[in-house]
Each structure stands twice: as C-alpha cells, then as structure tokens.
Amino acid sequence: MIQIWMGLLATVMILVGHGEAQSCKPEPRGRFHNLARGRPAFQSSLYPLENIGLASKAVDGNCNGDWSIKSCIHTNDDYEPWWYVDLEAEYAIATVVVKNREDCCRERLGGAQIRVGNYGGNNSKSNFLCGTITDTRADSMSTISCYGSKGRYVSINIPGRKEWLHVCEVEVYGTKVYGQG
Template structure:
C-alpha cells in the first residue's frame, strides 16, 4: 500500500465570477472566497482524507453561482471493478476512501478511460478531479482530461484539456479547459495498462448558443 507523502498546508484565496466561475483548488488546503458551495463562503476545503466517513468537497452542491454540469449525468468507463461503477464519480460525494463506496474503479485495462455525457455541447471552463485518498493515488500518473464529441475509447482523440499533474493520495486537481467545446468530458490514461479510479469529477462551463 502506498503511503501518503508528507507535506505542508497551503491556502489560496479566490473570487467567484458568476456562472463562468470555476473553483480553483491547489495544494493541501484551499480557502474559497465569494464562491458559495456546499460549505458556504470562506470555507477551507481539505483535500486529504479526514476522520469523517462521508466528507463532501463538491463546491457547487448548493451553489447558485457555479453549476456542476456533471452531477448526476450518465457516466461510462472501460470496465467495472466489483461494485465501483462510473456513476460514483458524479454522486456529489468526495470522500476519497475507496472502502466508503464513493469512488470508481476499472480493472487492469490497457489505456483505461472514464467519461461523463453532459447531454448537449458546452464550452468547458474547468474540470475538478478528486483522487483516491486511502492509497494508490499515483495510478493517475499521466492521466489526461479531454473534451469533445467522441466517447469511449475514442475519447482520447478529443481535444486535450490538460493533464492531471498532482497524483498524490487525496489530491484535488483543477484542469482549465479555456472554453473547449464538447458533449463528453473524459479522463484517460494513455500508453500503458493500469487501473483508473477517481472519487469525484466536477465540470464547469457555459451552455453554447445555437450553432450553425
């Protein structure tokens, strides 16, 4: 079992900007100012596991400012390991302990993938990914977030939003997509066989006007 690396605590104060605001999460703790989420304003959100059995980190649960487009949407992954289906990543529960039942998990797949179907195309501003916290977070090494209109194993050909750089146990990563357009938001691990698991995925963006 992999041990959680030692580290300090960092805070980052941020301001929401209406519907286009995306929560920026960095370091071990982040203080959000002006963005009302499930914790309210000026809340310190810990991205490491705590003694609570049902820790929530989803900032938009009760927010009237930023809407998590992924919450409760249809999800799919390359395979299912035991009782850890892809829907666990959009259930609003950010508990990072796999044994508490709110994380996804694939089998040992070659280039495993997970994606959420947003139903229609959006301009995506940011994607927030909660990593597993009880062990094995480094399995996300090299994982990438893609946005586009291809799904399943073809989602790796969608435009790249960005890599998940922080793969420490329990990490929260915000990947900025700068308005990439698409219906499907996916996480893929390229170039190797591995297990893919995440404990929550939030997607922020704006609905597109009518397209030609």
C-alpha cells in the first residue's frame, strides 16, 4: 500500500512540479506515463459525420483542439452522454487530464464528471467521482485528482442533461494495482 501511495505522490509531483500536464504530451519520466494512450475507448453514440469523432480520438496522442483536424471525440446530442477508456487492468489513478475543444462549443464540457472504477459504459456513472470540469475556456486543460482511486475504467459523463460530448485528449496517470484476483 505504501508503494502505491509513493508512486502516486511521485506522479503528482512530476505532473505539477514540471508542468507537463499542461503540455498535453508529457515526456515519460521513470515508470510514469499516460496509461490511456492507445487503449480501447468507447462512447454513448457517434456524431454522424463519417468516423471523425470516434472514441479512440481522445487517446491517440494528438492534442489539437480543433474539430476539423479530426482529433476530438464527438457524440450525438444524447441525454447523459458518456465516454470511457478501458485501461485493460486495474490501476490506482492519481490524475486525469482532459483537453477541451478550442474551435467552438467549449462550454458543453462544463459540469462533465470524471469517474474511475470497474464499470464501463452507461454504468460508469456508478464509479468513484474524482471531480467535475469547471474550466471551459477555449483550449482549456482540466487536471482532475483521483486520489489513488482504483479501477480499470476512466470515464467522462455529462449528468442530468441532453448534450453533445466532445473532448480532444484524455491522459491518465497512476500505478498498476498488483495482487488482484
């Protein structure tokens, strides 16, 4: 347990102390890297413009916030839309970084919840609530602390309203949980 907390503390120090979280492309330092990059991702629906707004766009490493560059996810105008990434193993999550859209409609992400746990899809609303996005300025980066919450899935949910969900990149930092199962 102490090893997990020391790893989480080191992750937070790396992100805060060196400012990499704000670059959207932190350089790996030691054993800490973006756990979400390239992992399977899913969303409640797909905005009907070909396959531009696929869930995988939020974990492709491209931090451009312009929708026309084709690096952002985009759902339909759903009631309580969601997006999540499957980390494919359980991790103690320290921090989640969410890059907002910069070209328009950035206020839509306001009130979105970041959750961590072992439920995916619409059930991700049952997972631990790390925090809520409040910064909706153009090109904003929200850094949400999850305090070592354990889970396989990291999700973004917009509760209680009909909305389009779009984010341009999601980065997840934490340490693997060993000795499970």
